[in-house]
Amino acid sequence: MHSKHYFKVFILVVGLLVSCNTKEQKKSNQSIKLEHRYEKLLSYKVDSLSFPRSMSLNPENVHKVPSKDWTSGFFPGSLWQIYKLTGDERYKERAAAWTALVENQKYNDKTHDMGFKVYCSFGEGLKVEDNQFYKDVIVESAKTLCTRFNSNVGSIRSWDFNSDIWEFPVIVDNMLNLELLFEATKISGDSTFHKIAETHANTTLKNHFRADNSIYHVVVYDTISGAPKMKVTHQGFNDESTWARGQGWGIYGYTMAYRYTKNPAFLKQAEATAKFYMEHENLPEDGIPYWDFNDPAIPNAPRDASAAAVVTSALYELYGFTQNKVYLYFANKVLNNLNSSKYLLDDTVNGPFILNHSTGNWPKNDEIDEPISYADYYFLEALLRKKAL
Template identity: 40%
Template structure:
């Protein structure tokens, strides 16, 4: 249980254990359920997640953001606002507020965002898409504010300063040899939504062009002929020529790190959404087919941390990769003319697995996180089999998309939009 619980939170837990915990153990999908009863079950997921995050708030230092939970020491590990995962916590709170209308979540989301505001001018970070777009960008969709817009635009401008016209990409990591090497990681496909947003908001096509160039550079250099992916590619800073490729968080340089493949799927699905160019739809479908049809994808559809890990099936699954894939597959199912059913069913199965007792934490457990069994950095045994803030964010996002698709299929007036 979370340490230092107040009397109020203990009372809340006792009340919610009966109301929420039972629903937590129901499968999301059932052949006998119609769309409306199914969405009621999904709403219970949102309530459970909201209860978890309200409990997490009590252990969270006022100047930090949640990073993971260390079960052995019953310790909520936190990060400073400049850490790449810092934006997922307020983003998740905004999603949960939209679904539950709980003002406590709204207040906490706004408080957390205050901690992130200074990051809009952080020239040393290429993670502004994750930090700022997932927080302020999510807030703009739910409760648009001029101050949020200014923060988003300032962040996009800051990010653009890391762009190289030689490499045609944004520098992902600074090194001691910035003048000689230019590193681009597949993870930073997650910056594209911020750049597309800035292009729409300002009418300035330079943001759009940089987003497209970054995607093309990653497609050419990070995506292999079989549509698997490599995480890290280094270029010559002065010439833009390829220097080397490696898989820092994967099993080997030739393997497919599951979360990297998830970033690729999500990123190219966003590219099609924003451009409506059929080539990007084909690319997203190719990546999706690699995932959906891979012989090492388990029956429950939550991938192992690397598709080529030699000790499969006796190795770690990655709930974060599964959550990202589920969110992307559900969106892609709304675009694809060929494999929509396959993408939807796989995304649905991923959600059903994540919502089961095997992956969803009991009320009050796991430091207030929702999902268990994330895999952060297996090769160095960091954040192994733990909850992760980005796993929760994309899980809740996927649930929202699933709910919208279900209601849209039944002809209600609920717009099928993609949070």
């Protein structure tokens, strides 16, 4: 009896050791894969007209854009974040070189995407080093962004195109650009930036959310009365559908706005928006959403890893404010799935990207099921936020 008992214990212990070793080996393999992808970003040549935005894989071709493109800040921001993850000075040096090329955008008043461009680059650099030049660029960019604020509407204008139909369009994505304004007040002491950001967040809170806490992509306002006159989409399946990344912008935007304001209404909305997303019947088991929750082609619709990365990063911060482990467990699950062979870009692909399977603009058949720079940025931010826990 004793020998059988010891044999069973021996088998159990061996099984546990093998299981642990397998898990450790799997984790080690993923780290190696990530390191390989990081090197691809490092080896990409610095060029002011060639910020990598996305990449087609058949044939392989990097979509390059100048600094005026709304995505230009994500690549330098990713390099800053890789430096923080690895401590490798090479990434810091390359991040600084790319960041410097975004400076010319600080006076660009034709765009609301100042936060995406400037804060994701200069702001990430400022987290690494106390650099007065970076602070000055952030404050100047915030001044420029404030010129697009309309006090009647209580919002920052998003787009200038389609003006014959859209009098004053505001997109939910614009919530992410408020971080630049909040930080500009912290840097300068000028409360104007903070007040404009909080006003914009309150206006969006009032008009962008449906009763079920899903989000309208675009709300068009009357500039005289300040009232909404249209609620439509530009990148979703239709006006009443739920565009996955737009839902992600809402979760992230209101979690971030709560960080700066401690307004409980912002935290409440972040949680309600996250609940809608996490519990949606059309969300796949692995947590990486279809590009739009209401695409009738589901389950054959394209996924959007960028939406998953945005939400995952946001949920780590939301967990920090609420200590609700539902957010932590969900974020860990999705981050592990993103950090797997299914979603990491294959090592054989020679492009400066980390994740595959993102969807940019489905209605225009643009950047469908391919690597996109902002997916990488929020994926890396999620890795850093998890590490900070």
